[in-house]
Amino acid sequence: MHKGTEAPFSGEYDNFFKKGTYVCRRCGLPLYKSDSKFDAHCGWPAFDTEIAGAVKHVMPDFTHKMLGAADELECARCGAHLGHLFKGEGFTKTDERHCVNSISMKFIPEKKDDDGK
Numbered sequence: 001m002h003k004g005t006e007a008p009f010s011g012e013y014d015n016f017f018k019k020g021t022y023v024c025r026r027c028g029l030p031l032y033k034s035d036s037k038f039d040a041h042c043g044w045p046a047f048d049t050e051i052a053g054a055v056k057h058v059m060p061d062f063t064h065k066m067l068g069a070a071d072e073l074e075c076a077r078c079g080a081h082l083g084h085l086f087k088g089e090g091f092t093k094t095d096e097r098h099c100v101n102s103i104s105m106k107f108i109p110e111k112k113d114d115d116g117k
């Protein structure tokens with residue numbers, strides 16, 4: 001098992017579509033908005049874009065490069081491993097799939113002051 005990668009379809013945020021923000025589990029930096037989350041059926045939470053500046057892109061290791069990963073994703077503040085970025089799959093208009101481990105993030109629900117939905 002690869003360091004920091006959970007088994008597919010096991011993570012608490014894989015099949016999870018509430019409104020809010022996903023923050024770094026280690027340092028609390030907001031990483032992804034629920035608006036950019038989509039169901040890629042890949043077994044891990046998938047986002048089509050990150051919060052600007054929150055995610056650092058580094059070279060993936062050999063195994064993930066062979067799997068087609070464009071970048072490895074890390075928290076820009078604390079360097080925690082988040083997941084991997086895949087490009088050119090055509091899932092959404094950004095054509096990016098940020099494949100992120102549930103265990104790397106914590107979900108903060110959106111405040112509901114408006115219409116309570």
Ligand SMILES: [Zn+2]
Pocket residue numbers: 024025026027028029075076077078079080
């Ligand atoms: Zn962090």
